[in-house]
Amino acid sequence: MDYKEILSYYSREDIQNAIIAFSKNREVVGVYSDGGFSKRPNTLFYPADIVAMVKGGMLEFHGSLERWAQPLAIKEGNQQDLRVGWDLILDIDCDFVEHGKITAKILIDALKKHDLKTSIKFSGGTGFHLGVAWEAMPKEIDYKKTETLYPNVARSIAVYLKDFIRQDLERAFLKNYSAEDLAKNLNLELGKLLTKDGIDPFQITEIDPILISPRHLFRVPYSLNRKTFLVSTPIKPEDIESFDRDKAKPDLVKTEIRFLDGFKENEAELLVTEALDFQGRNKAINEKPKRPFKEIQLKGKVSQEVFPPCIKAISEGLADGRKRSLFILLNFLNSIKWDPVEIEKFVVDWNQKNKPPLPESYIRGQLRYHIGKEKAILPPNCPTAESKGWYDSFNVCKPDATCGVPKIVLKNPVNYPFKILGAYKQPAKPQKRAQQSYKKQAPEQKKYKRRYGKEEEAW
Numbered sequence: 001m002d003y004k005e006i007l008s009y010y011s012r013e014d015i016q017n018a019i020i021a022f023s024k025n026r027e028v029v030g031v032y033s034d035g036g037f038s039k040r041p042n043t044l045f046y047p048a049d050i051v052a053m054v055k056g057g058m059l060e061f062h063g064s065l066e067r068w069a070q071p072l073a074i075k076e077g078n079q080q081d082l083r084v085g086w087d088l089i090l091d092i093d094c095d096f097v098e099h100g101k102i103t104a105k106i107l108i109d110a111l112k113k114h115d116l117k118t119s120i121k122f123s124g125g126t127g128f129h130l131g132v133a134w135e136a137m138p139k140e141i142d143y144k145k146t147e148t149l150y151p152n153v154a155r156s157i158a159v160y161l162k163d164f165i166r167q168d169l170e171r172a173f174l175k176n177y178s179a180e181d182l183a184k185n186l187n188l189e190l191g192k193l194l195t196k197d198g199i200d201p202f203q204i205t206e207i208d209p210i211l212i213s214p215r216h217l218f219r220v221p222y223s224l225n226r227k228t229f230l231v232s233t234p235i236k237p238e239d240i241e242s243f244d245r246d247k248a249k250p251d252l253v254k255t256e257i258r259f260l261d262g263f264k265e266n267e268a269e270l271l272v273t274e275a276l277d278f279q280g281r282n283k284a285i286n287e288k289p290k291r292p293f294k295e296i297q298l299k300g301k302v303s304q305e306v307f308p309p310c311i312k313a314i315s316e317g318l319a320d321g322r323k324r325s326l327f328i329l330l331n332f333l334n335s336i337k338w339d340p341v342e343i344e345k346f347v348v349d350w351n352q353k354n355k356p357p358l359p360e361s362y363i364r365g366q367l368r369y370h371i372g373k374e375k376a377i378l379p380p381n382c383p384t385a386e387s388k389g390w391y392d393s394f395n396v397c398k399p400d401a402t403c404g405v406p407k408i409v410l411k412n413p414v415n416y417p418f419k420i421l422g423a424y425k426q427p428a429k430p431q432k433r434a435q436q437s438y439k440k441q442a443p444e445q446k447k448y449k450r451r452y453g454k455e456e457e458a459w
Contacts, residue, residue: 317353
């Protein structure tokens with residue numbers, strides 16, 4: 001593609017309008033043929049800005065994942081003040097476009113299971129960019145403004161989704177290719193691809209959470225790719241399997257689809273909650289407890305008779321809040337140590353009471369993900385004076401004397417049956433050491449006491 005063709009493409013009014021619309025509240029820079037960026041910070045306000053940058057040698061345009069009140073004012077030290085939002089962009093990096101299509105399809109299905117639509121575009125190379133717009137994000141998380149929690153929350157979502165899709169992605173690759181063919185095509189040692197139970201799908205494709213970082217840029221929709229001269233084209237999620245790279249040729253591209261459009265407010269709430277709970281669970285597994293705790297000892301199954309009022313209300317079936325309720329039920333039943341078979345039967349029966357029932361595929365997917373995890377996580381905490389929380393949002397918080405009225409004293413619904421059954425998880429009391437006279441202590445103990453000033457440090 002020569003200079004005149006590049007300038008002609010970027011001079012198209014529809015292309016200019018699409019790029020300018022996407023550039024609002026973003027840092028946008030040009031990219032030279034050698035991959036170098038133009039001066040930062042920068043943005044695009046008018047179509048003439050695009051033409052001027054192309055005449056200055058720019059071949060493609062990259063924009064920020066973050067949204068800024070004043071993109072041109074960004075500098076070290078003021079980013080938290082200027083950031084007004086951020087989009088979740090998952091960059092599917094792979095060597096072959098067919099591998100990217102498989103990964104994108106699995107990710108689209110995963111987001112559907114979280115009651116979330118997907119916006120997707122071809123990168124112009126061999127990969128794809130999947131996006132969830134800022135408009136879908138909850139605006140507060142743990143009483144903190146979500147825009148201030150970038151990149152941590154976005155990275156947590158990416159890590160969670162990689163774990164969530166791993167098995168399905170592995171099956172999808174093995175359905176289409178043998179492990180030997182995959183290794184050969186990727187010029188990869190077979191032993192590096194194989195695992196104890198199958199293959200590692202992330203040797204074939206990658207979704208790197210580290211790329212979600214402050215001031216990270218990605219190719220804006222309808223920009224050219226400077227290596228292939230194909231267009232970074234938004235496509236409909238349902239068209240991913242039939243997508244062909246030839247459709248991204250500049251002279252064939254139309255701007256009918258806008259990337260990151262059409263999301264509903266708080267649409268990503270379930271995804272964010274699941275991701276942060278997944279992060280918390282992994283952190284709890286990896287960290288050593290600071291204080292020893294007694295294990296909860298229960299004789300037999302915790303019966304439904306001692307379930308808290310909110311769980312009983314959910315168990316009757318709902319018209320609103322069904323997916324959030326499934327999340328609550330699975331974590332609650334796991335936490336009270338119900339058997340996986342019993343959990344599955346309870347949830348399947350419960351779903352038939354919902355109006356309408358959730359899709360069976362969604363139920364099965366959530367059961368597969370939650371049941372059998374090494375460490376159960378608690379359901380969301382009970383409402384407080386500062387935060388009403390999930391249970392009030394679909395009217396199942398109906399506290400009784402055990403919960404505490406008028407003020408709720410239980411922190412979490414899981415505490416309810418344990419309080420009734422007298423099985424609270426209490427800290428183990430440290431054993432008392434026999435008091436010793438300092439004069440009778442061994443020389444080693446005296447040395448430690450002089451150094452640390454505390455007798456305990458000598459033990």
